[in-house]
Amino acid sequence: MKIVVAEDYNQMSRMAANLISAQVIMKPNCVLGLATGSTPIGMYNQLIEWYKKGDIDFSQVTSINLDEYRGLAPDNDQSYRYFMDTHFFNHINIDKKRTHVPDGLEPDANKVCRDYNKIITDCGGIDLQLLGIGINGHIGFNEPGTAFEKETHVVDLAESTIRANSRFFASLDEVPKQAYTMGIKTIMQAKKILVVANGKEKAQAIKDAFFGPILPKVPGSVLQLHNDVTLIGDKEALSLILDEIE
Numbered sequence: 001m002k003i004v005v006a007e008d009y010n011q012m013s014r015m016a017a018n019l020i021s022a023q024v025i026m027k028p029n030c031v032l033g034l035a036t037g038s039t040p041i042g043m044y045n046q047l048i049e050w051y052k053k054g055d056i057d058f059s060q061v062t063s064i065n066l067d068e069y070r071g072l073a074p075d076n077d078q079s080y081r082y083f084m085d086t087h088f089f090n091h092i093n094i095d096k097k098r099t100h101v102p103d104g105l106e107p108d109a110n111k112v113c114r115d116y117n118k119i120i121t122d123c124g125g126i127d128l129q130l131l132g133i134g135i136n137g138h139i140g141f142n143e144p145g146t147a148f149e150k151e152t153h154v155v156d157l158a159e160s161t162i163r164a165n166s167r168f169f170a171s172l173d174e175v176p177k178q179a180y181t182m183g184i185k186t187i188m189q190a191k192k193i194l195v196v197a198n199g200k201e202k203a204q205a206i207k208d209a210f211f212g213p214i215l216p217k218v219p220g221s222v223l224q225l226h227n228d229v230t231l232i233g234d235k236e237a238l239s240l241i242l243d244e245i246e
């Protein structure tokens, strides 16, 4: 495991963008596993900037996103498809047909999961998987207690998550109650993994995931078993592990 300490959010974003960029330059038709959330936004902005300068070409890249809400249309501004389009894909030359997010509108959940696993297998697996981490150690929507051997599956969102999300919707009824997520098994099959984290509220999760026991109650702890993980965090997110790595 490689741990890189960034001064601040901007440096974290630039360093993470550098790894993605190196992957695309080394293998222009690579498969990138991508993530939503507030953490990677700066990284996406940096990649867009380099793309606009002509330094990086996404025309042959395939992308596979980690997760999506069940029941949301792609043009719903809370869907992860919408997030990816507006924060990244609409600003670069990636072929939208090669960008994959679980289908939030398909009524048959088993079909969504089956199809998504097939997409991942058919494109030859993920070369580089980007991950954020939740304050409870979750990766994707794999919450504490999720079995390590799962592939893409449906998750019932916790009551607290539904209530927290309700601020983005007109009423509680409109808040999705379920989500699709790539499973931990799928994530662990990626050739390389890049974890980004910033802010002191992530410090305990980072310590538990990277230096604690490997247990389903801390989903991110499974990453200790992967042989090519890079964690890039700002000083605050890494504050509780600085002693271990210096």
Ligand code: PGA
Pocket: 036, 037, 038, 039, 040, 132, 133, 134, 135, 138, 139, 140
């Ligand atoms: P965040 O989410 O980037 O918005 O903090 C990360 C996560 O919960 O996986």
